[in-house]
Amino acid sequence: MTAGLIEVRDVGKTFGSVIALREVSTVVNAGQVTCVLGDNGAGKSTLIKILAGAHQHDTGEFLVDGAPVRFNSPRDALERGIATVYQDLAVVPLMSVWRNFFLGSEPKVGWGPFTMVDRRKAKELTRASLAELGIDLRDVEQPVGTLSGGERQCVAIARAVHFGARVLILDEPTAALGVKQAGVVLRYVAQARDRGLGVVLITHNPHHAYPVGDRFLLLKRGRSLGCFDKADITLAELTRQMAGGAELEALEHELRAVGAVDGG
């Protein structure tokens, strides 16, 4: 087996007595999208926080480029090229697009105490790297808060790509987005993949995951229901697994019974 960009083998994580994650394995390859699907509380965020360096795994192995690692902070992960875009932590709304884009890594001119932000370069680079992902913003001076949720997400993605991410982790980038906006974000996810990045996409929605995903990790109550290649699973099957299969049927049955009582 060839080692992927990142790989986890039987990782587990407990918070006190809560077992958030147990024996989960998956791999993220360059130029591929690994989707992590699961219900609320399934452990999706816990898994990607381990990948992003925000948490450390208790059991199992976490490999980057085939070598075992243990990150102490998100900075460590960033240095290895693993960038994470959180839905809510993505940007500062009142700041302009270019200021957000280079926040924390400003291009500099001048020397010593007279070091300044190279504003022209920052604006040009922002416009250029957004354009590279096909995002056309007329004005990089406008505050990010005036962009739509999808556009904001795209700015954060473009930012991660620009700063040399090899692995891009997106925590529910399409949650709370409309159908059209979600489509826009997914297109940029595909763009990032085509540029050779390994992408980890967390979502509730199999309809968002299936078109862009190459591999699907299904989580339920901290356990893996399996990691499927796209060839091995259909959208219908994915949806059924996500919804909890038999449980959903039982629920449907129950609701029908309630409806019958109401109607009568």
Place this chain on the structure above:
Amino acid sequence: MTRQTAVPDAAAAPAPGPASAGDERLARTRLLNQLVVRPELGSVLGAVLVFVLFSVVTDRFLTPSGVATWLDDSATLGIMAVAVSLLMIGGEFDLSAGVMTASTSLVTAIFATQLGWNTWAALAASLVFALLVGFLNGWLVMRTGLPSFIITLASFLMLQGLNLGVTRLMTGTVQVSGMRSAAGYASSGFVFASTMDIGGTTIQVSILWWLLVTAVASWVLMRTPFGNWIFAVGGSSASARAVGVPVTRTKILLFMTTATAAWLVGSINILRFTTAQANQGIGLELQFIVAAVVGGCLLTGGFGSAVGAAVGALIFGMARQGIVFARWESDWFQLFLGAMLLAAVLVNNAFRRRAERVRR
């Protein structure tokens, strides 16, 4: 049944909405952008208004000595307002800033007159004291996660008590005087409290300090990486931290900057008046905040302007002295101040709701 029909309606309704509203929204965004580039716009308009008003109703306002008077009144307030505006953009308040201007005066005066230090050494000791208080304010706020409002209210009260208590212990009175006879008074007085003669009008050097502080603060804010971080930690400290901005360091430095500005104002005051009153400075902290808000700072942080705060202080000085020149009752000043603050907050608030409106 009704619920079933309601769902498709709700789903269909938003679809044509954004499409048809697209152009109109673009126009609004452009207007908003102009406001974003110029948060100090409102204060400049206000300043022009006040300037024209008092130029018309009084004779003295436009004379060189009149101008020197209101500029002087604005200067020390302006130095503090600018520093406070940086802190507010960084998302924090400092209620101890007013009383700090007295504390630093007192520390300088006590070291110079009671302990016989050279004035420069006393000034240095006072600066160390200011940096320490600023650091403690910032460190406590960041360490506890409590609102800076409450932490600095505590340091405000403590400093107020210390000012009176220590002064009474050292001098037996509530003031420290006799700076003029301290060693190094002449040279330090030249730097902090000299006057210049321009065309027969006496100009205080504090006005130059005010301009310098405003220029440096504005440059830092708009042009340097640190300025970028100030906006970020005030706008959303979680996002800032996530992209590697040293949030704690930035905020502590901002508290220390405010304390340093208070030291500068304290030094200007003690060297100019040569006497420090232990109960000075109380209530000034609110004036600093008002000037910063009039200058376009949001109370919620993340937005504002150093130049705006300086202009806010200018409005203060012009109105306060203009009312004196016009021989109006000084009561009107408070009314004016309140109205000014209300207008500024309403404008700022309307802006913020627009800019922070979460669009999906």
